[in-house]
Amino acid sequence: MSERPNLSVILCAPRGFCAGVDRAIQIVELALQRYGAPVYVRHEIVHNRFVVESLEARGAVFVEELDEIEEDDRPVIFSAHGIPKQVKTDAEARNFFYLDATCPLVSKVHREAEIHHRRGRDIVLIGHKGHPEVVGTMGQLPEGAVTLIETVGDVMRLEPRDPGNLAWISQTTLSVDDTRAIVEALRERFPDIVSPHKDDICYATTNRQEAVKAAASDCDAMIIVGAPNSSNSQRLREVAVSSGCTRSVLIQRARDIDVAAFAGIRTLGISAGASAPETLVEEILEAFAARFSLSIETRRIADETISFPLPRPLREPANPPAAEKALATS
Structure with a gap:
């Protein structure tokens, strides 16, 4: 058996789940635990098929609009991306019990x-x-x-x-x-234009982009783990290219990679969008370990300690449905 070629891997950090994504997924998981299936979720809770399919397997039902929901007595969750005000108005008109997972x-x-x-x-x-x-x-x-x-x-x-x-x-x-x-x-x-009091681009987006910038010029190729409809993941790939690694690709799962196509590279960078779980990074590392002898370095540019509280109904003991509804909409 021929000896596997060496491959240096730079793992960018921070990568993967941010506090807003983690909170949104927890909301769906806890709602399923507390209220049972089905729990309805308007739009993908976060832009990652692995996450969505995992929650579907546990009883979450994803819809694009509220009029797709025939049952009026089941919890409805709004995705991390936020919703127009009219959606809440429509939910209240149908007397839905809803939980808002919009990122703070x-x-x-x-x-x-x-x-x-x-x-x-x-x-x-x-x-x-x-x-x-x-x-x-x-x-x-x-x-x-x-x-x-x-x-x-x-x-x-x-x-x-x-x-x-x-x-x-x-x-x-x-x-x-x-x-x-x-x-x-x-x-x-427009010299008088008013700016946000604090930058609107979130800390996690900024950190992940800076981590990719720090690694890109040292890599022959980069893989960004994330979904094609994930804005922050797409931006990471663009940042990798503009920072010196023109051979950068967005990948959802290890099965989507032609590992043989990476033959000849010496250094591979890996990052993940804010809605991509770490298990998908590990899956990709396993795929490369089957063909290469890996040496792995984590290159960290920041530590993230931010967390966001859950909606009040999920922080308190279970109440009768009417009380839950009052808490959720207060």
């Missing part, structure tokens, strides 16, 4: 938008059209109150009603560098 950092952006609107400002949202987080943020306010921009070119074409009374907010999972360029263009065109 997304909720922060929602509150910022509401404050700017109350103060009479036009709002510019930096984000990706159609992404659930963007749909949810724009849905906090009346139609037309928020203008979506995706590129510097969009900034150049922007014609606000009152250029002196603008504010900007952003999707939490964007490329830090791309967003910086858009913000600089906004400030150049």
Whole structure:
């Protein structure tokens, strides 16, 4: 048997689950434990098929809209990406007991938008059209109150009603560098534009991108573990390419990798999007260990200690259904 070639692996850290994702998954798991199956979830709780399928196997039912739910007496959970206000209004009209798994950092952006609107400002949202987080943020306010921009070119074409009374907010999972360029263009065109009190791009997105940057130039190839509809995972792949590792791919599972195609590389970098569980990273390492002799280095740029509290009904002893409903919507 021929000797396996050596392969150095750089594991970027932090990687994988962030506090908002961890909280959202816990909400579904605890709801299943407390209320039994089925528990309905509007949209994928997080953008990862492995996670979604694991929860489906335990009794979670994923829908895109509330009108797909025929039972009115089962818990409904809103995904980590956030929802338009109308969705909560519709849930209350149907007398649903619901749990909101919106990431608290997304909720922060929602509150910022509401404050700017109350103060009479036009709002510019930096984000990706159609992404659930963007749909949810724009849905906090009346139609037309928020203008979506995706590129510097969009900034150049922007014609606000009152250029002196603008504010900007952003999707939490964007490329830090791309967003910086858009913000600089906004400030150049509109010097009085109001910025967020604290950066809207979340700590986990920033940390994962910085970790990839720190490793990319030392790698012959990089694998980002994540789903194609995961914004933060897609941005990690883009950051890897722009930071010097042009051979960077987004992979969902080890079974999707042609390990033989990596023959000849000496150093492989691996990271994972904020909605990808560590078990998928381990699965990919096992796939490479079958063909290569691995030496593994973890390259850490930050420690993450943030956690978010669960919704009140899941923090307290079980109550009768009516009381649970009152707690959830309070």
